[in-house]
Amino acid sequence: MDKIIALAKRRGFVYPSSEIYGGISGFWDYGPLGAELKNNIKRLWWQTMVYQREDVVGIDAAIIMNPKVWETSGHTSSFTDPLVECKSCHLRFRADKIEDNRCPNCQAKNNFTEEKKFNLLTEVYLGVTEPKQKAYLRGEITQGVFVNFKNIIDSFRVKIPFGVAQIGKAFRNEITPGNFTYRSREFEQMELEFFIKPEEKEVEKWFNYWTEERFNWYVNLGIKKNRLRLREHKEEERAHYAKKALDIEYQAPFGWSEFEGIHHRGDWDLSRHNLRYKDKETNEEYFPWVIETSGGVDRSALFFLIDSYQEKNGRVVLQLNPLLSPIKVAVFPLLANKESLVKKARQIYDLIKRKFITIWDDRGNIGKRYFSQDEIGTPFCVTIDFQTLEDETVTVRDRDTTKQERIKISKLETYLKEKINQL
Numbered sequence: 001m002d003k004i005i006a007l008a009k010r011r012g013f014v015y016p017s018s019e020i021y022g023g024i025s026g027f028w029d030y031g032p033l034g035a036e037l038k039n040n041i042k043r044l045w046w047q048t049m050v051y052q053r054e055d056v057v058g059i060d061a062a063i064i065m066n067p068k069v070w071e072t073s074g075h076t077s078s079f080t081d082p083l084v085e086c087k088s089c090h091l092r093f094r095a096d097k098i099e100d101n102r103c104p105n106c107q108a109k110n111n112f113t114e115e116k117k118f119n120l121l122t123e124v125y126l127g128v129t130e131p132k133q134k135a136y137l138r139g140e141i142t143q144g145v146f147v148n149f150k151n152i153i154d155s156f157r158v159k160i161p162f163g164v165a166q167i168g169k170a171f172r173n174e175i176t177p178g179n180f181t182y183r184s185r186e187f188e189q190m191e192l193e194f195f196i197k198p199e200e201k202e203v204e205k206w207f208n209y210w211t212e213e214r215f216n217w218y219v220n221l222g223i224k225k226n227r228l229r230l231r232e233h234k235e236e237e238r239a240h241y242a243k244k245a246l247d248i249e250y251q252a253p254f255g256w257s258e259f260e261g262i263h264h265r266g267d268w269d270l271s272r273h274n275l276r277y278k279d280k281e282t283n284e285e286y287f288p289w290v291i292e293t294s295g296g297v298d299r300s301a302l303f304f305l306i307d308s309y310q311e312k313n314g315r316v317v318l319q320l321n322p323l324l325s326p327i328k329v330a331v332f333p334l335l336a337n338k339e340s341l342v343k344k345a346r347q348i349y350d351l352i353k354r355k356f357i358t359i360w361d362d363r364g365n366i367g368k369r370y371f372s373q374d375e376i377g378t379p380f381c382v383t384i385d386f387q388t389l390e391d392e393t394v395t396v397r398d399r400d401t402t403k404q405e406r407i408k409i410s411k412l413e414t415y416l417k418e419k420i421n422q423l
């Protein structure tokens with residue numbers, strides 16, 4: 001983890017938030033490469049979950065909602081974690097994450113206060129007149145979908161079974177933020193609420209379907225299958241809204257850890273918000289049941305980084321799927337002080353830049369430039385050398401094989417496109 005955290009900071013993936021003022025626990029800023037990585041994850045998720053399907057639409061709801069939403073959904077009373085305090089060092093912890101009843105800070109054993117319920121919702125105060133109106137930063141993005149259920153069925157031609165997808169920020173006043181970005185107080189979720197007929201056989205069908213879809217999505221993007229597992233929640237572990245819950249877990253350096261949950265929420269939310277569905281063909285009216293897939297953008301980004309991290313002969317290579325790589329192509333003139341080479345390289349850079357996220361580098365020697373790109377997962381480096389000036393070819397160096405191929409400039413775009421867009 002230390003190596004990942006150091007690389008993330010040094011190369012501009014993730015910085016501690018407001019670091020010059022000492023940081024703030026549970027908040028992180030994404031740098032130029034981190035922002036690209038997250039955008040890639042979100043775009044690929046949206047492509048798979050919305051654009052490639054006929055039965056899912058996407059929305060983007062507000063972060064702050066009428067507080068009645070959270071009262072009705074049960075979050076103000078039940079969105080809690082068990083809190084204990086160590087009587088020796090007085091630090092507070094989440095009781096269900098403590099192993100062997102031993103304090104993670106001072107190692108004191110069996111010396112905790114009684115468990116208290118600690119609500120995770122973050123309060124905000126709005127308006128100019130006192131008392132100000134209390135509201136909450138959303139603790140999960142899901143509620144924005146449920147409260148718009150009627151709006152969506154009235155304004156869009158959707159028919160059960162169908163889904164509503166959303167990506168956005170959520171906030172939780174986590175008791176112990178930690179493991180880098182894994183447990184933050186501000187994070188991004190990517191979620192699908194899939195509405196089905198209230199029948200057990202439909203649950204069985206769609207729960208299994210979405211579990212498989214989501215599991216395969218990560219595998220197709222390169223996460224090693226042997227580092228993934230599915231784990232069903234025991235009854236006492238389940239969130240207040242869930243009838244059945246299963247986690248997709250990754251074998252992180254800090255242990256098996258959830259990064260996406262598949263939940264059968266039943267009609268918990270729609271019945272509380274009193275939002276029914278009317279089947280236009282049969283005139284049947286009912287509260288649909290919901291199968292939810294709830295993934296974390298930050299946890300995915302972290303696990304993609306961890307999973308792709310390789311050390312080869314003391315050098316770091318991020319073997320990210322090219323679709324996830326923040327930079328797709330780096331363009332180098334062989335020598336920075338030969339005007340003819342630089343001019344030609346600039347022309348190629350300008351050409352490629354319009355199609356792929358491309359970076360220019362003319363510092364140091366070519367070897368160093370390759371290693372610098374390997375470290376951030378750039379799949380292809382294009383070098384313009386003296387032969388380029390003679391025969392209009394460039395060398396393309398592949399990050400994973402380190403092999404170099406000579407490619408005609410006229411074929412370069414097609415060549416890169418084929419290699420980068422493979423999924």
Ligand code: ATP
Pocket residue numbers: 140172174181182183184185186187188189258259260261294295296297298299300
């Ligand atoms: P945990 O048990 O780790 O607290 P959870 O079961 O409360 O997680 P869900 O409510 O199912 O998590 O949230 C769905 C997804 O949102 C998680 O799988 C995760 O990817 C993301 N997520 C939840 N809490 C956090 C957090 N504090 N920091 C980063 N991502 C989070």
